[in-house]
Amino acid sequence: MKFFVLRTLQARLVRTLVIAVAIIAATFFFVWRLTIEPALKNGVARQQKETAEHAAGDIGEFIQHRVQQMIAVGEIVRLWEMKSEEQKKSLYRLMKLDPEIREIAIADVHGRETLRLSRLRVYTKDDLAFLGSEEKFRRPASGESYIGPVYHDVTAEPLVTLAVPIRFTPKEIRGVLLAEVSLKNLWTSIASIKVGHAGYTFVVDRAGDLIAHPDYSKVLLKLNYSSVSTIADFLNKRNAGVGVSRIRKGSNGAAVIANYATVAEPMWAVVVEEPVETALAEVKQVKEVALFILAFTLVGVFSISYVFSQRIARPVRELEQGASLIAQGAWDQKLDIRTGDELEGLAQRFNEMAEALKKSYAGLEEKITERTRDLSALYATLAPLGSSNADQLLHDVLERLKEATQADAILIRIFDKETKTFPHKASIGFPENFLASLRPVAKDSVTHAVFTSGEPMIIADIASHPRLTTKRHLTAGLLSAAFLPLEISGEIRGVIHLASRKLRGFTEHKTEHLMTIAHQMGVAMHNRELFEEAQNRLRRIHALREIDLAISSTLDVRNVLDILMDKIDLVLPHAAVTVRLLDKDRRVLRPVACRNLDETEWRAGPWTFGRGLASIPLETQSPLIIRNVLSDPRVRDLEFYRKHNLRSYVGVPLIVKEQSLGVLGFYSKDDHEFTNEDVDFLATLAAQAAVAIHNSQLFERSEDNLARVRALREIDLAITSTLETSSVLGLLLEKINVFLPFHAATVRLYNRETKNLDVIAAKNIDEQLWKDHSHETGRRAGSYAWTVFESKQPLAISNIARDSATRRAFLQQQGIISFLGVPLIVKEETLGVLTLYSRMEREFRSEEIEFLSTVAGQAAIAIHNAQLYAELRKQAAALAKSNRIKDEFLSVMSHELRTPLSGIIGYTGLIRDKLIGPTTSKQNEALDKLMNRAKDLMAMISSILFATSIDADEVRVIRSKFSAVDLLNDLKTDYELPSQKTVAFRWDYPANLPALTTDREKLKSILQNLINNAVKFTLGGAISVEARMLGKTNGNGIGSKSGDFIEFKIADTGIGIPEAKLGVIFEKFRQVDGSETRLFGGVGLGLYIAKSFTELLEGDIKVASKEGRGSIFTVKIPCGMDEEAEAQPGTGRDPRPEPKA
């Protein structure tokens, strides 16, 4: 690519060639596109057109041939004069001749079909149609042939109707001959047409519907191609006459070259399509050959041109290279070009020019050597400025300067602003006595003059100079000197004094060179100052960063403070550091840490809690700086400073969120003028330390709170896990001791009987001894505990010795100093007091009192719960006892009642059956009533007995296999309705209910109770008893399966049950109407027994009822495993084993 932008002769030649080649290629392209390619494509199109036209001719002939054939049959065979059978024979012959005729028909002049024959169908006279109004009749009837539109039969085969007149004479028409011609086989001729390599032909009708295609399935699919570009041309009568070579979208969606020809009479189109790839394959081939020839030609021309350009360019390149060497100074270089033309002359001119240059250069060389030496000297002078040691740096610079200036001695003097003198900073070559004799610079001295004027001064002969102290120089053997101002950062800061033992003057250029050196030295020294300052700042930033890291990595204050003091020690050495923190409770500064002091001694100092210097920055929240503590009146503990030889002090407050946490103190052992930077540094450190201390304090506080919450949770868990008061309280005291250490503790409860506060839990006390002194320890009024109990408020005494209001002698004997008591309150009632005793004086903090109060609240709840629990247990025991007595009574009484009642029923029956003697009708009536009442009573007693047994858990389930149908049949026969009731019974259960395996008697009892209930509460209407199977066995009469249920439904139209009572009707001794005046008898045990037995049988009973409308009781009982069915094969049951539940 670079080649094409080069401005060389050869590149230009090549570019010209490329452009020429491009023009040739473009010309070829346009000629190809505009003439050759269209001509080739048109050739393809013409070929397609010819193919389509040829096929269209064939298809036209296909149709016309049949039309003519039909006309011939009509006229020649004289169809009009034939009888029907003869006509049939003729038409059959025609059909045999032309297998494409599917059906053929004859219509008379009125349009009525007289005959229709088909290859597939049978037509009777009834099937013949009237065609008078149809085009296919009217057109032939008027003498024209008719070719109908293409249509499809049920299997989608394409057909066309052809109809011709049957002429008697050329003018007289006797009928019409119609034929349904199948186009199915048109595809064979279409498929046989070859179009190029991969082309094909198809036919569409006047609507664009496909009627013939090499792929017959497409015809059957009744595809419509009217949207295909070629067909659209046909339908719009476009491009009918010429071949079209345009690439277009074909019938299958691919790019094709396509043309069509019209079949004139039926107006169909034969379309020829060929994919572009194959249709234009030859065009492509020609194109490729042409391109190859073009490319070959171009490459050849290009190559020849390139060689030619090389020949021209080579001498030019040699000329250029030679000129280039001359330009680089190779003046001895001679150009040897012998082309005999202008180039050779040009080479000669170059040679002459080189000779001239060589001569002029010789004079310049000397000047350049001198200049180079000066530059080398300057470079040598500045080279050591990168040294890290300042003194060494100056020494090195002077050495280099001496060498560069060829001076014998050099002295640098820097102006001291404070002393207004010029002390020498560095020197070389001057004898010691010379340096020692340097005095403060006089205002008329050379040094002062140079310093003030900023101009150098060159003294070629010292001896003759009026302003210079010559003796000193001459003594040192120095005869000439130069004084140069030393400028640092735009300010004259000193003077460089050069001296030589030779008499030497400096040219202006030399002086300027020396000034440059002096200036560069000034720059170097300034850089050195900046470098040192930056180093110092970097040290401080590192220190701050390390402290920051320490703060973020630990919550241990001591760690942070250690790092803090280490860093201060590093950045501001030779000093002592202290940290004091504020005790908020006592408002004093507590010593926390120190460095470079004896910590024990420092902590124990008498001023520790006093208002020392540290209090000032704490209160003012700003740094305090004292340069000399010994002379400052605010210093109170001078002895401390003297002892530790401390002179200066800086106190910086530790502030977080505008609150002072403490003070960072910094001491130096000499009078130290603290710069603002020092103070800022210490303040920054203090701010960081303050954040760390604050975080640590917060962390400790949150840890404490968390521990308390855990303790409260454990206490809470203990309380909820047991109702044993003593164990709860024991644990309680254990937990309290962890967070609020005490020497002794008690929990006292108020005894309502004795009106004392009795100890119910204690720790570390001699209970008996404390009881003996209960008037002091809390049993009675006047004690601390009693005060708490009465006031319902916590009480904290830090030192009972200082408290005179309460009895305390015993407590003091026990060594108790501090006391804390909180009341045990539940629902505003004080149950007792929790008390803690300490043998050390201690101040109880508010959070400690709050914690103990919370614990006491929980303890109070536990005690209250335990008391309630004990009460409940007592009541439960009493209830169980009374219930047992009741059951025993009922059982005994029922047994005792049954025996005599059986006798009453027996004897009444004997009398009623006249076995003892004759009775009157009135007596019989009375006996019946007696019998009924006795039976009622017996049923009642039986119910009570059942209920008692159920309650006593004495009822056992005895399972057996029995027929559900038999059970229901038994029940059915058992039931006789009371004569005075007009209630209809309806029994509905399938005869093939399966056998059940359950307790038959209990099931029967359930059903009896429910039916009895229905009978009792139904005064009129109906009672229905239904049974059905639920589950896999659906009433097939064979054994039931595990998981099957039988459902019984007892419905009545009785008085119903109010909704509010539905929840209690299954309870013992419950009746909807429980009043004394109720209409219906009974003890209310029937439903209780039914429900109990149902549950025993692992079933379920439900009731649905509407008051005044009746009730429905539904009982669902598991059928039980049909083990017998499995054990007895061959009983007609399914022998396949069922999975056991």
Added chain:
Amino acid sequence: MRHCRRIILAAAAALFVTSPQIVAAKQHRVAIVLPDEEWASSVVGLKEGMTALGYAEGKDIVYLMDDARGDQTRMLESTKKFVAEKPDAIYTVTNTALKVVADATHASKTPVIFGSASGPVESGLVRGYVTPDSHVTGVTSGSIELVQKRLEILKQVLPRVKTIAAIGDLEADSSKAAFRLAEETARQLGLKLKPIRVTSREHAIESAKKITAKDADAIFLIPGLYSVSAVTGIAAQAKNARLPFGVYQLEHIKIPGALLSYGSSYYLDGKQSAGLLDKVLKGVPPGQLPIERPRQVQLILNVDTAKDIGISFRPDILSRADELIEAAKSP
């Protein structure tokens, strides 16, 4: 020079990759469930059709065939076995076999091509002739719809015929449809149809044995697995009883005892179905291939049988016939 070498190598590689001679063509596997050897000519037609389309047996295509010998259970088992072998398509013949194969391939959607099955739409195997909308397509024999025409031709050939014994399958859907159509057409033509519904090939032959001239004037073959598989036996019985026997396929009419046939040929149907199989193997879903009807329906008369049973064809009938089976004229 190096570039030239690379270009030559690349061109050679491209030639190698694209050369049709080198690219390995896929070998197709087509399973054939043949209901009975009676339809063997259908398979011959199919294979010939495929060969004509460029499929060389053993190279481009492999046929896996099982003859169920008239046993529907075996047809089902064969189909299941074939489905497990995942062929490219399954070919079968007859409505009964098609039903078994179509059901068994319902889940796998293995393409099914049938060569000659009567009434696939009428018996509900596919939704329609144009778009079967199923995994099944093929060439219908048209034997059900031609029942009408065959009865008419029988009547035209033998105008004195009044009672016709029609033998077909009891269970086959095609037989049921054909029986219905035959009964309807018989009424139209004034004929009495005696349907004989058989449950096996043997049953068909036994039933045919019982037909005498007293019972019927002619025997008519209703399309069905058992009836067609017994066609040779029935023809023999018809010949013995000197009863005209009307069949409907080219293959039937050549059997001694068969008198006339109007229909297509298993062979031609099989050959025609090769076109559909070819499209299926090229990836066209069967549901998009319309069901085709036979390209030719021919009336063929067996002059030898006519002689054997003592009847003669009228000249007009002979002239209508597309082909005559006549021993003397056979080369």
